[in-house]
Amino acid sequence: MQDAVRSRTTETIVDACDRENPVLVEAPPASGKTYNSVRLAAEDGQKILYLTARRDLYAQAIEEAEKAGGIDAMVIPSPYRDCPTFADENDGEAEKARKLYQKGLSGEEIHYKPWSTVNTPCQSPWSTCPYLTKRDRLKENADQIDLLIGNHQHAHVPRYLQGRTVVFDEFNINPFLTRFPQRTKSGERRNIPHNIIGAFLEAVDDIPLSDLTDLIEARVEKGDSWKTTIEWFKQNGAKKSTSIEQVTITPHPYNNSHQYAALLTCALLIMEKVGAGIELAHDPDLWEACGVDPNVRCVRDRNSGEILVLTPPDLSHAEQVIALDALPVQRLWEAVLGCDFTLSRVIERKELDRYLSEGLGFKITQMTEGMNHYSSGKTSSRDRQRMFTVRSLEEQRFPIISRKRALDNYASESWLKKCVIEVDDQETETDLEGYFARNYAKVLSSNLFKNESVGFVSGSPFPGDDVVKQWAALCGEVTEPERTGDGNSGSLDGFTGFGEEIYRHLTHGQVFQAILRFGRTKQARGRPTSVYVNTQAIPEWISTSQITIHDFDNNGKRIHVLEELLRAKYDGGISWQTQRTLQDRINERLENETVSDETVRKVVSDESFSDVIEVREDAGKGSADLYQWSGECVLSPYYDRDARANYMLRTGSKVYLIHVPEIIDLANPTTEL
Incomplete structure (x- = not known):
């Protein structure tokens, strides 16, 4: 069955290249998506930009290109991967360089900043940073490269798209969504929106507003100050260059600059309510007048104080756009990439269950009747028993996927080493010190468990009501959670309207993706792949066996x-x-x-x-x-x-x-x- 599915995937992707409009291809796992992307360059002579969140697929794409022969392939350079300063491999200021990058400066701009701002010893009058060397080589030889390989964020660079078929492998909103404030790994809050907006307003003398409160009051009244400020943005723009001209971006901890300072300020002037405590700014005509892409959307959550900025790439430079996804939500793809898609399925979803069991040899066992969202990190008292049961059934220890907080909670238990494979952190990539583990946030960008034929997926990755409501607002929709019981304390049954699709994407869909991380290679498929799932958040069309302890x-x-x-x-x-x-x-x-x-x-x-x-x-x-x-x-x-x-x-x-x-x-x- 797998051969037939791979053949259908080839036909679907080749057909998508000839379509007039962008195509969203729903293709199951292990159906040859990477191979077919390379094949387009090898057999059809097309120039391809292949974008994926998974680093291992970079190497796989290069390997497929070498097998095909006659293909010039190149991985787009990245400061995090190719710059010694960003990688903290020299005496430079890695933390400052990364801060500037997060504020919106490009890798090239950072390297040409004075050393008083950020020390980048990899770039000097006597030597050139390897990142910039590779970048310059790509600029000079882009027309000769058949297959360009990078991550989704590279879709923002028009010269990478020019004259190419752009292939997005799996849905990934992160490169296009900026959240304010941002939290570091240590829990520090950075890029606080009211500070950024306040610094921008203070720097612009011609805007008659002083802070966030003034801005919101002006929006309500729609008086002279509001009209004057809107007119200022029409004259000066609300784009990155506007922000940089008004407030110098530096890595100083008290510097409140950001590339989106002008956009955030302008957005707050035009936001409209789209739900309880949720506001949306999306005015294509005003955006164009301000030099902003008309597909940009800004959402403010008054309950949490967060602001989200969605910046879809301009795909008009591409020859064609093809999106590949195992379980796509079409409206999310369209909002994130700013274009309308035609959906084309390799196989119907009702066939996926048979494909998983017969084609890929998956055996999925459900261990609980609860959702186990584990958002707070508090896990079920019965998880110990569930893991030991799997340990006994399989007579071996296993890797685990769960939420980061849940993993940290498990790590405090002395019994975990009896169930989960232990690893050397220096030799094996892991998200939990000493254990073979991955958290949900990294699932789509990881192939860590590809050789493992037994796995344990614990809990659902539900991020909370706020995220579902915010994502719905980005699509212009209103949604509310539905619960059994009184108030917000009852058990969650789902969401109203389009929010239900988003909720299932963030829970059931991500659990499905986690299941697929195991047994992806021929080495693992020498025996059935047994995945034990400690949540009810599994797509309804997947057949599972049950275990009650x-x-x-x-x-x-x-x-x-x-x-x-x-x-x-x-x-x-x-x-x-x-x-x-x-x-x-x-x-x-x-x-x-x-x-x-x-x-x-x-x-x-x-x-x-x-x-x-x-x-x-x-x-x-x-x-x-x-x-x-x-x-x-x-x-x-x-x-x-x-x-x-x-x-x-x-x-x-x-x-x-x-x-x-x-x-x-x-x-x-x-x-x-």
């Missing part, structure tokens, strides 16, 4: 019955028991509770135990049925040494954690279970 705490009386049958089998007494004798044996052991005859009857007559309990009908005293633990039953060791249970019994979709008494020697062949 029963232990002494949630089903103690049933556990008592199973354990007593096991004892009777191997304690040297009478192995065959009636319901009554079994009940008597159990209650003799119990001190503070009893097991009823009805409980015993339900357990021994449960069809799910047909492979566990042997039955002799009417063979006992008074024609009572006799029951015995089956000698064919196999128990698996349970590796949590601090738990009451030391063995695990699986029957269908149920797992029972039981305690095997020391009198039973499982290592002795004569008493093998």
